[in-house]
Amino acid sequence: MEWLEVHIDTNHAGLEPLEIFLSANGVDGVVIDDEQDFQSFLENNHQYWDYVDEDLEASMKGKSRITFYLPADGDGFDQLAHLRTALQGFKDAHAGKYGTLLMTLENLKDADWENNWKQYYKPMEIGERLLVIPEWEQENVKGQAKYAGKVPLILEPGLTFGTGSHATTRLCLTALEEAVHGGETVLDLGCGSGILSIAALRLGAASAKAVDIDDKCLTVAYENAALNGIGKDRYTVLVGDVLSNGALRETLGGGYDVVVANIVADVIIGLAPMVRQFLKPGGLFLCSGIIDTRAGEVADALRQNGWEIETTRSGEGWYSYACR
The missing domain is CATH 3.30.70 (Alpha-Beta Plaits)
Structure with a gap:
Protein backbone atom coordinates (compact mmCIF):
# COMPACT_ATOMS: atom_id res chain seq x y z
CA MET A 1 0.00 0.00 0.00
CA ASN A 116 14.91 -0.28 3.32
CA TRP A 117 16.84 0.49 6.51
CA LYS A 118 18.07 -3.12 6.57
CA GLN A 119 20.32 -2.61 3.56
CA TYR A 120 22.78 -0.69 5.74
CA TYR A 121 23.47 -3.62 8.09
CA LYS A 122 25.77 -6.44 6.95
CA PRO A 123 27.63 -9.29 8.74
CA MET A 124 30.46 -7.84 10.80
CA GLU A 125 33.52 -9.56 12.26
CA ILE A 126 34.54 -8.30 15.69
CA GLY A 127 37.70 -9.37 17.46
CA GLU A 128 39.06 -12.85 16.77
CA ARG A 129 35.92 -14.93 17.29
CA LEU A 130 32.68 -13.01 16.92
CA LEU A 131 30.58 -12.61 13.79
CA VAL A 132 27.55 -10.33 14.24
CA ILE A 133 24.86 -11.32 11.73
CA PRO A 134 21.66 -9.34 11.14
CA GLU A 135 18.84 -11.90 11.15
CA TRP A 136 17.95 -11.23 7.51
CA GLU A 137 21.56 -11.92 6.41
CA GLN A 138 21.80 -15.50 7.76
CA GLU A 139 21.35 -17.18 4.37
CA ASN A 140 24.07 -15.00 2.82
CA VAL A 141 26.57 -16.10 5.46
CA LYS A 142 26.02 -19.85 5.17
CA GLY A 143 28.87 -21.72 3.52
CA GLN A 144 31.24 -18.77 3.29
CA ALA A 145 34.71 -20.08 4.06
CA LYS A 146 35.92 -16.75 5.39
CA TYR A 147 33.50 -17.06 8.31
CA ALA A 148 34.50 -20.62 9.24
CA GLY A 149 35.16 -21.04 12.96
CA LYS A 150 33.49 -17.77 13.92
CA VAL A 151 30.98 -17.58 16.78
CA PRO A 152 27.75 -16.29 15.19
CA LEU A 153 25.74 -13.67 17.04
CA ILE A 154 22.36 -13.20 15.32
CA LEU A 155 20.40 -10.00 15.90
CA GLU A 156 17.04 -8.60 14.81
CA PRO A 157 17.20 -5.13 16.32
CA GLY A 158 14.22 -3.54 14.63
CA LEU A 159 14.40 0.22 14.07
CA THR A 160 15.00 0.97 17.76
CA PHE A 161 18.40 -0.62 18.36
CA GLY A 162 21.58 -1.04 16.35
CA THR A 163 23.39 -4.23 15.41
CA GLY A 164 26.76 -3.57 17.01
CA SER A 165 28.23 -1.33 14.33
CA HIS A 166 28.80 1.62 16.68
CA ALA A 167 32.35 1.97 17.99
CA THR A 168 31.27 1.80 21.65
CA THR A 169 29.61 -1.59 21.12
CA ARG A 170 32.58 -2.94 19.18
CA LEU A 171 34.93 -1.88 21.96
CA CYS A 172 32.79 -3.74 24.51
CA LEU A 173 32.48 -6.85 22.38
CA THR A 174 36.24 -6.98 21.91
CA ALA A 175 36.74 -6.70 25.67
CA LEU A 176 34.12 -9.39 26.34
CA GLU A 177 35.82 -11.73 23.89
CA GLU A 178 39.00 -11.46 25.94
CA ALA A 179 37.20 -11.79 29.28
CA VAL A 180 34.83 -14.69 28.61
CA HIS A 181 36.33 -18.16 28.22
CA GLY A 182 33.58 -20.38 29.60
CA GLY A 183 31.36 -20.69 32.67
CA GLU A 184 31.23 -17.02 33.68
CA THR A 185 28.23 -15.14 35.07
CA VAL A 186 27.61 -11.75 33.45
CA LEU A 187 25.53 -8.66 34.29
CA ASP A 188 24.69 -6.22 31.47
CA LEU A 189 23.68 -2.73 32.66
CA GLY A 190 21.88 -0.73 29.96
CA CYS A 191 21.41 -3.75 27.72
CA GLY A 192 19.50 -2.26 24.76
CA SER A 193 19.10 -5.03 22.20
CA GLY A 194 20.91 -7.43 24.53
CA ILE A 195 23.87 -7.66 22.19
CA LEU A 196 26.56 -7.66 24.91
CA SER A 197 25.02 -10.15 27.31
CA ILE A 198 23.92 -12.44 24.48
CA ALA A 199 27.43 -12.25 23.01
CA ALA A 200 28.85 -13.28 26.38
CA LEU A 201 26.55 -16.31 26.42
CA ARG A 202 27.51 -17.24 22.85
CA LEU A 203 31.16 -16.98 23.87
CA GLY A 204 30.59 -19.49 26.66
CA ALA A 205 29.29 -17.65 29.72
CA ALA A 206 27.07 -19.86 31.88
CA SER A 207 24.35 -17.28 32.55
CA ALA A 208 23.58 -13.59 32.23
CA LYS A 209 21.21 -10.98 33.56
CA ALA A 210 20.46 -7.74 31.74
CA VAL A 211 18.67 -4.55 32.72
CA ASP A 212 17.59 -1.36 30.97
CA ILE A 213 15.38 1.63 31.78
CA ASP A 214 13.53 1.20 28.45
CA ASP A 215 10.80 -1.44 28.64
CA LYS A 216 11.11 -2.07 24.87
CA CYS A 217 14.38 -3.83 25.66
CA LEU A 218 12.55 -6.61 27.49
CA THR A 219 10.94 -7.90 24.30
CA VAL A 220 13.83 -7.15 21.93
CA ALA A 221 16.52 -8.75 24.12
CA TYR A 222 14.51 -11.92 24.70
CA GLU A 223 13.75 -12.18 20.98
CA ASN A 224 17.44 -11.80 20.13
CA ALA A 225 18.35 -14.41 22.73
CA ALA A 226 15.88 -16.84 21.16
CA LEU A 227 17.44 -16.27 17.72
CA ASN A 228 20.69 -17.53 19.26
CA GLY A 229 19.15 -20.56 20.94
CA ILE A 230 19.32 -19.00 24.42
CA GLY A 231 16.39 -19.52 26.77
CA LYS A 232 15.22 -17.89 29.98
CA ASP A 233 16.93 -20.63 31.99
CA ARG A 234 20.23 -18.87 31.21
CA TYR A 235 19.13 -15.33 30.44
CA THR A 236 17.04 -12.87 32.47
CA VAL A 237 16.08 -9.35 31.37
CA LEU A 238 14.72 -6.77 33.83
CA VAL A 239 13.46 -3.20 33.46
CA GLY A 240 14.44 -0.36 35.80
CA ASP A 241 17.06 2.19 36.83
CA VAL A 242 19.89 0.59 38.76
CA LEU A 243 21.14 3.97 39.96
CA SER A 244 17.93 4.87 41.80
CA ASN A 245 16.15 1.56 42.45
CA GLY A 246 17.50 -0.26 45.49
CA ALA A 247 14.98 -3.09 45.14
CA LEU A 248 16.19 -3.71 41.60
CA ARG A 249 19.79 -3.88 42.81
CA GLU A 250 18.73 -6.46 45.40
CA THR A 251 17.00 -8.50 42.70
CA LEU A 252 20.09 -8.46 40.51
CA GLY A 253 22.15 -9.80 43.40
CA GLY A 254 25.91 -10.25 43.30
CA GLY A 255 28.75 -12.64 42.60
CA TYR A 256 29.09 -11.89 38.89
CA ASP A 257 32.37 -12.53 37.12
CA VAL A 258 31.81 -9.66 34.68
CA VAL A 259 29.68 -6.51 34.76
CA VAL A 260 29.42 -4.63 31.47
CA ALA A 261 27.94 -1.16 30.96
CA ASN A 262 27.86 0.49 27.54
CA ILE A 263 26.01 3.68 28.47
CA VAL A 264 27.29 7.27 28.80
CA ALA A 265 29.84 9.03 30.97
CA ASP A 266 27.47 10.41 33.63
CA VAL A 267 25.86 7.02 34.22
CA ILE A 268 29.23 5.26 34.45
CA ILE A 269 30.39 7.87 36.97
CA GLY A 270 27.21 7.17 38.95
CA LEU A 271 27.82 3.42 38.76
CA ALA A 272 31.46 3.61 39.87
CA PRO A 273 30.69 3.52 43.65
CA MET A 274 28.12 0.70 43.41
CA VAL A 275 29.30 -1.83 40.83
CA ARG A 276 31.43 -3.77 43.32
CA GLN A 277 28.29 -4.98 45.08
CA PHE A 278 27.45 -6.91 41.91
CA LEU A 279 30.90 -8.44 41.36
CA LYS A 280 32.64 -11.36 42.99
CA PRO A 281 36.07 -10.46 44.49
CA GLY A 282 38.45 -9.81 41.62
CA GLY A 283 35.58 -9.51 39.11
CA LEU A 284 35.85 -7.39 35.98
CA PHE A 285 33.96 -4.15 35.23
CA LEU A 286 33.82 -3.28 31.53
CA CYS A 287 32.50 0.20 30.77
CA SER A 288 32.08 1.91 27.42
CA GLY A 289 30.06 4.65 25.72
CA ILE A 290 32.56 7.26 26.91
CA ILE A 291 33.14 10.13 24.50
CA ASP A 292 36.78 11.20 24.24
CA THR A 293 36.17 14.64 25.74
CA ARG A 294 35.07 12.98 29.00
CA ALA A 295 37.40 9.98 29.09
CA GLY A 296 39.73 11.57 31.64
CA GLU A 297 36.83 12.57 33.89
CA VAL A 298 35.45 9.02 33.89
CA ALA A 299 38.89 7.52 34.51
CA ASP A 300 39.37 9.84 37.51
CA ALA A 301 35.97 8.85 38.93
CA LEU A 302 36.79 5.16 38.56
CA ARG A 303 40.15 5.52 40.31
CA GLN A 304 38.63 7.63 43.09
CA ASN A 305 36.27 4.73 43.77
CA GLY A 306 39.08 2.21 44.02
CA TRP A 307 39.09 0.82 40.49
CA GLU A 308 42.31 -0.08 38.74
CA ILE A 309 42.03 0.45 35.00
CA GLU A 310 43.72 -2.58 33.46
CA THR A 311 43.00 -1.90 29.79
CA THR A 312 42.01 1.20 27.86
CA ARG A 313 40.55 0.84 24.39
CA SER A 314 39.59 3.64 22.03
CA GLY A 315 38.26 4.16 18.54
CA GLU A 316 36.42 6.78 16.49
CA GLY A 317 36.38 9.25 19.38
CA TRP A 318 35.10 6.80 22.02
CA TYR A 319 36.73 5.06 24.99
CA SER A 320 36.19 1.93 27.04
CA TYR A 321 37.86 0.76 30.24
CA ALA A 322 38.37 -2.69 31.74
CA CYS A 323 38.67 -2.33 35.52
CA ARG A 324 39.13 -4.44 38.65
Whole structure:
Protein backbone atom coordinates (compact mmCIF):
# COMPACT_ATOMS: atom_id res chain seq x y z
CA MET A 1 0.00 0.00 0.00
CA GLU A 2 1.21 3.50 -0.80
CA TRP A 3 0.93 6.45 1.55
CA LEU A 4 1.14 10.21 1.39
CA GLU A 5 3.51 11.75 3.91
CA VAL A 6 2.19 15.27 4.53
CA HIS A 7 4.23 18.01 6.22
CA ILE A 8 2.98 21.38 7.46
CA ASP A 9 5.61 23.91 8.56
CA THR A 10 4.69 26.29 11.36
CA ASN A 11 6.41 27.84 14.39
CA HIS A 12 6.53 26.73 18.02
CA ALA A 13 3.44 28.74 18.95
CA GLY A 14 1.50 27.19 16.08
CA LEU A 15 2.07 23.53 16.94
CA GLU A 16 -0.82 23.10 19.37
CA PRO A 17 -3.40 25.15 17.40
CA LEU A 18 -2.41 23.31 14.22
CA GLU A 19 -2.71 19.92 15.91
CA ILE A 20 -6.21 20.87 17.14
CA PHE A 21 -7.11 22.07 13.63
CA LEU A 22 -5.96 18.78 12.09
CA SER A 23 -7.83 16.70 14.66
CA ALA A 24 -11.01 18.64 13.90
CA ASN A 25 -10.48 17.78 10.24
CA GLY A 26 -10.07 14.04 10.71
CA VAL A 27 -6.30 13.73 11.28
CA ASP A 28 -5.65 12.11 14.65
CA GLY A 29 -2.12 10.70 14.49
CA VAL A 30 0.67 13.24 13.96
CA VAL A 31 4.44 13.48 14.36
CA ILE A 32 5.79 16.75 15.79
CA ASP A 33 9.34 17.96 15.09
CA ASP A 34 10.27 21.10 17.01
CA GLU A 35 13.68 22.62 17.70
CA GLN A 36 12.56 24.16 21.00
CA ASP A 37 11.25 20.83 22.33
CA PHE A 38 14.37 19.07 21.01
CA GLN A 39 16.71 21.43 22.87
CA SER A 40 14.59 21.18 26.02
CA PHE A 41 14.75 17.38 25.82
CA LEU A 42 18.54 17.44 25.56
CA GLU A 43 18.87 19.85 28.49
CA ASN A 44 16.52 17.83 30.73
CA ASN A 45 18.13 14.50 29.87
CA HIS A 46 21.77 15.54 29.61
CA GLN A 47 22.88 12.62 31.80
CA TYR A 48 22.00 10.24 28.97
CA TRP A 49 23.76 12.15 26.18
CA ASP A 50 27.43 13.04 25.82
CA TYR A 51 27.26 13.63 22.09
CA VAL A 52 24.55 14.79 19.71
CA ASP A 53 25.10 14.30 16.00
CA GLU A 54 25.79 17.64 14.31
CA ASP A 55 23.64 16.69 11.32
CA LEU A 56 20.71 15.98 13.64
CA GLU A 57 21.12 19.34 15.36
CA ALA A 58 21.37 21.06 11.99
CA SER A 59 18.24 19.28 10.73
CA MET A 60 16.28 20.60 13.73
CA LYS A 61 17.50 24.19 13.37
CA GLY A 62 14.50 26.48 13.19
CA LYS A 63 12.13 23.56 12.65
CA SER A 64 8.54 23.40 13.83
CA ARG A 65 6.73 20.88 11.68
CA ILE A 66 3.77 18.53 11.92
CA THR A 67 3.79 15.37 9.82
CA PHE A 68 0.92 12.95 9.22
CA TYR A 69 0.03 10.17 6.79
CA LEU A 70 -2.89 9.59 4.43
CA PRO A 71 -3.55 6.60 2.17
CA ALA A 72 -2.55 7.29 -1.44
CA ASP A 73 -5.98 6.38 -2.77
CA GLY A 74 -9.19 8.19 -3.67
CA ASP A 75 -10.23 8.72 -0.07
CA GLY A 76 -6.78 9.97 0.89
CA PHE A 77 -6.62 12.48 -1.96
CA ASP A 78 -10.14 13.66 -1.19
CA GLN A 79 -9.11 14.27 2.41
CA LEU A 80 -5.95 16.03 1.23
CA ALA A 81 -7.99 18.37 -0.98
CA HIS A 82 -10.30 19.16 1.93
CA LEU A 83 -7.31 19.84 4.19
CA ARG A 84 -5.71 22.20 1.65
CA THR A 85 -8.88 24.28 1.53
CA ALA A 86 -9.35 24.24 5.29
CA LEU A 87 -5.68 25.09 5.87
CA GLN A 88 -5.98 28.17 3.67
CA GLY A 89 -8.88 29.33 5.85
CA PHE A 90 -6.82 28.63 8.98
CA LYS A 91 -3.92 30.61 7.49
CA ASP A 92 -6.14 33.57 6.56
CA ALA A 93 -7.69 33.63 10.02
CA HIS A 94 -4.33 33.87 11.77
CA ALA A 95 -2.49 36.19 9.32
CA GLY A 96 1.11 34.96 9.69
CA LYS A 97 0.86 34.33 13.43
CA TYR A 98 1.83 30.66 13.06
CA GLY A 99 4.59 30.83 10.45
CA THR A 100 4.34 29.82 6.80
CA LEU A 101 1.84 26.95 7.27
CA LEU A 102 3.32 25.55 4.06
CA MET A 103 2.06 22.06 3.14
CA THR A 104 4.34 19.63 1.28
CA LEU A 105 3.97 15.93 0.60
CA GLU A 106 5.82 12.79 -0.47
CA ASN A 107 4.73 9.36 -1.67
CA LEU A 108 5.86 6.40 0.43
CA LYS A 109 5.37 2.64 0.27
CA ASP A 110 5.07 0.30 3.25
CA ALA A 111 8.15 -1.53 2.00
CA ASP A 112 10.18 1.66 2.30
CA TRP A 113 9.40 1.92 6.02
CA GLU A 114 9.69 -1.77 6.85
CA ASN A 115 12.75 -2.94 4.95
CA ASN A 116 14.91 -0.28 3.32
CA TRP A 117 16.84 0.49 6.51
CA LYS A 118 18.07 -3.12 6.57
CA GLN A 119 20.32 -2.61 3.56
CA TYR A 120 22.78 -0.69 5.74
CA TYR A 121 23.47 -3.62 8.09
CA LYS A 122 25.77 -6.44 6.95
CA PRO A 123 27.63 -9.29 8.74
CA MET A 124 30.46 -7.84 10.80
CA GLU A 125 33.52 -9.56 12.26
CA ILE A 126 34.54 -8.30 15.69
CA GLY A 127 37.70 -9.37 17.46
CA GLU A 128 39.06 -12.85 16.77
CA ARG A 129 35.92 -14.93 17.29
CA LEU A 130 32.68 -13.01 16.92
CA LEU A 131 30.58 -12.61 13.79
CA VAL A 132 27.55 -10.33 14.24
CA ILE A 133 24.86 -11.32 11.73
CA PRO A 134 21.66 -9.34 11.14
CA GLU A 135 18.84 -11.90 11.15
CA TRP A 136 17.95 -11.23 7.51
CA GLU A 137 21.56 -11.92 6.41
CA GLN A 138 21.80 -15.50 7.76
CA GLU A 139 21.35 -17.18 4.37
CA ASN A 140 24.07 -15.00 2.82
CA VAL A 141 26.57 -16.10 5.46
CA LYS A 142 26.02 -19.85 5.17
CA GLY A 143 28.87 -21.72 3.52
CA GLN A 144 31.24 -18.77 3.29
CA ALA A 145 34.71 -20.08 4.06
CA LYS A 146 35.92 -16.75 5.39
CA TYR A 147 33.50 -17.06 8.31
CA ALA A 148 34.50 -20.62 9.24
CA GLY A 149 35.16 -21.04 12.96
CA LYS A 150 33.49 -17.77 13.92
CA VAL A 151 30.98 -17.58 16.78
CA PRO A 152 27.75 -16.29 15.19
CA LEU A 153 25.74 -13.67 17.04
CA ILE A 154 22.36 -13.20 15.32
CA LEU A 155 20.40 -10.00 15.90
CA GLU A 156 17.04 -8.60 14.81
CA PRO A 157 17.20 -5.13 16.32
CA GLY A 158 14.22 -3.54 14.63
CA LEU A 159 14.40 0.22 14.07
CA THR A 160 15.00 0.97 17.76
CA PHE A 161 18.40 -0.62 18.36
CA GLY A 162 21.58 -1.04 16.35
CA THR A 163 23.39 -4.23 15.41
CA GLY A 164 26.76 -3.57 17.01
CA SER A 165 28.23 -1.33 14.33
CA HIS A 166 28.80 1.62 16.68
CA ALA A 167 32.35 1.97 17.99
CA THR A 168 31.27 1.80 21.65
CA THR A 169 29.61 -1.59 21.12
CA ARG A 170 32.58 -2.94 19.18
CA LEU A 171 34.93 -1.88 21.96
CA CYS A 172 32.79 -3.74 24.51
CA LEU A 173 32.48 -6.85 22.38
CA THR A 174 36.24 -6.98 21.91
CA ALA A 175 36.74 -6.70 25.67
CA LEU A 176 34.12 -9.39 26.34
CA GLU A 177 35.82 -11.73 23.89
CA GLU A 178 39.00 -11.46 25.94
CA ALA A 179 37.20 -11.79 29.28
CA VAL A 180 34.83 -14.69 28.61
CA HIS A 181 36.33 -18.16 28.22
CA GLY A 182 33.58 -20.38 29.60
CA GLY A 183 31.36 -20.69 32.67
CA GLU A 184 31.23 -17.02 33.68
CA THR A 185 28.23 -15.14 35.07
CA VAL A 186 27.61 -11.75 33.45
CA LEU A 187 25.53 -8.66 34.29
CA ASP A 188 24.69 -6.22 31.47
CA LEU A 189 23.68 -2.73 32.66
CA GLY A 190 21.88 -0.73 29.96
CA CYS A 191 21.41 -3.75 27.72
CA GLY A 192 19.50 -2.26 24.76
CA SER A 193 19.10 -5.03 22.20
CA GLY A 194 20.91 -7.43 24.53
CA ILE A 195 23.87 -7.66 22.19
CA LEU A 196 26.56 -7.66 24.91
CA SER A 197 25.02 -10.15 27.31
CA ILE A 198 23.92 -12.44 24.48
CA ALA A 199 27.43 -12.25 23.01
CA ALA A 200 28.85 -13.28 26.38
CA LEU A 201 26.55 -16.31 26.42
CA ARG A 202 27.51 -17.24 22.85
CA LEU A 203 31.16 -16.98 23.87
CA GLY A 204 30.59 -19.49 26.66
CA ALA A 205 29.29 -17.65 29.72
CA ALA A 206 27.07 -19.86 31.88
CA SER A 207 24.35 -17.28 32.55
CA ALA A 208 23.58 -13.59 32.23
CA LYS A 209 21.21 -10.98 33.56
CA ALA A 210 20.46 -7.74 31.74
CA VAL A 211 18.67 -4.55 32.72
CA ASP A 212 17.59 -1.36 30.97
CA ILE A 213 15.38 1.63 31.78
CA ASP A 214 13.53 1.20 28.45
CA ASP A 215 10.80 -1.44 28.64
CA LYS A 216 11.11 -2.07 24.87
CA CYS A 217 14.38 -3.83 25.66
CA LEU A 218 12.55 -6.61 27.49
CA THR A 219 10.94 -7.90 24.30
CA VAL A 220 13.83 -7.15 21.93
CA ALA A 221 16.52 -8.75 24.12
CA TYR A 222 14.51 -11.92 24.70
CA GLU A 223 13.75 -12.18 20.98
CA ASN A 224 17.44 -11.80 20.13
CA ALA A 225 18.35 -14.41 22.73
CA ALA A 226 15.88 -16.84 21.16
CA LEU A 227 17.44 -16.27 17.72
CA ASN A 228 20.69 -17.53 19.26
CA GLY A 229 19.15 -20.56 20.94
CA ILE A 230 19.32 -19.00 24.42
CA GLY A 231 16.39 -19.52 26.77
CA LYS A 232 15.22 -17.89 29.98
CA ASP A 233 16.93 -20.63 31.99
CA ARG A 234 20.23 -18.87 31.21
CA TYR A 235 19.13 -15.33 30.44
CA THR A 236 17.04 -12.87 32.47
CA VAL A 237 16.08 -9.35 31.37
CA LEU A 238 14.72 -6.77 33.83
CA VAL A 239 13.46 -3.20 33.46
CA GLY A 240 14.44 -0.36 35.80
CA ASP A 241 17.06 2.19 36.83
CA VAL A 242 19.89 0.59 38.76
CA LEU A 243 21.14 3.97 39.96
CA SER A 244 17.93 4.87 41.80
CA ASN A 245 16.15 1.56 42.45
CA GLY A 246 17.50 -0.26 45.49
CA ALA A 247 14.98 -3.09 45.14
CA LEU A 248 16.19 -3.71 41.60
CA ARG A 249 19.79 -3.88 42.81
CA GLU A 250 18.73 -6.46 45.40
CA THR A 251 17.00 -8.50 42.70
CA LEU A 252 20.09 -8.46 40.51
CA GLY A 253 22.15 -9.80 43.40
CA GLY A 254 25.91 -10.25 43.30
CA GLY A 255 28.75 -12.64 42.60
CA TYR A 256 29.09 -11.89 38.89
CA ASP A 257 32.37 -12.53 37.12
CA VAL A 258 31.81 -9.66 34.68
CA VAL A 259 29.68 -6.51 34.76
CA VAL A 260 29.42 -4.63 31.47
CA ALA A 261 27.94 -1.16 30.96
CA ASN A 262 27.86 0.49 27.54
CA ILE A 263 26.01 3.68 28.47
CA VAL A 264 27.29 7.27 28.80
CA ALA A 265 29.84 9.03 30.97
CA ASP A 266 27.47 10.41 33.63
CA VAL A 267 25.86 7.02 34.22
CA ILE A 268 29.23 5.26 34.45
CA ILE A 269 30.39 7.87 36.97
CA GLY A 270 27.21 7.17 38.95
CA LEU A 271 27.82 3.42 38.76
CA ALA A 272 31.46 3.61 39.87
CA PRO A 273 30.69 3.52 43.65
CA MET A 274 28.12 0.70 43.41
CA VAL A 275 29.30 -1.83 40.83
CA ARG A 276 31.43 -3.77 43.32
CA GLN A 277 28.29 -4.98 45.08
CA PHE A 278 27.45 -6.91 41.91
CA LEU A 279 30.90 -8.44 41.36
CA LYS A 280 32.64 -11.36 42.99
CA PRO A 281 36.07 -10.46 44.49
CA GLY A 282 38.45 -9.81 41.62
CA GLY A 283 35.58 -9.51 39.11
CA LEU A 284 35.85 -7.39 35.98
CA PHE A 285 33.96 -4.15 35.23
CA LEU A 286 33.82 -3.28 31.53
CA CYS A 287 32.50 0.20 30.77
CA SER A 288 32.08 1.91 27.42
CA GLY A 289 30.06 4.65 25.72
CA ILE A 290 32.56 7.26 26.91
CA ILE A 291 33.14 10.13 24.50
CA ASP A 292 36.78 11.20 24.24
CA THR A 293 36.17 14.64 25.74
CA ARG A 294 35.07 12.98 29.00
CA ALA A 295 37.40 9.98 29.09
CA GLY A 296 39.73 11.57 31.64
CA GLU A 297 36.83 12.57 33.89
CA VAL A 298 35.45 9.02 33.89
CA ALA A 299 38.89 7.52 34.51
CA ASP A 300 39.37 9.84 37.51
CA ALA A 301 35.97 8.85 38.93
CA LEU A 302 36.79 5.16 38.56
CA ARG A 303 40.15 5.52 40.31
CA GLN A 304 38.63 7.63 43.09
CA ASN A 305 36.27 4.73 43.77
CA GLY A 306 39.08 2.21 44.02
CA TRP A 307 39.09 0.82 40.49
CA GLU A 308 42.31 -0.08 38.74
CA ILE A 309 42.03 0.45 35.00
CA GLU A 310 43.72 -2.58 33.46
CA THR A 311 43.00 -1.90 29.79
CA THR A 312 42.01 1.20 27.86
CA ARG A 313 40.55 0.84 24.39
CA SER A 314 39.59 3.64 22.03
CA GLY A 315 38.26 4.16 18.54
CA GLU A 316 36.42 6.78 16.49
CA GLY A 317 36.38 9.25 19.38
CA TRP A 318 35.10 6.80 22.02
CA TYR A 319 36.73 5.06 24.99
CA SER A 320 36.19 1.93 27.04
CA TYR A 321 37.86 0.76 30.24
CA ALA A 322 38.37 -2.69 31.74
CA CYS A 323 38.67 -2.33 35.52
CA ARG A 324 39.13 -4.44 38.65
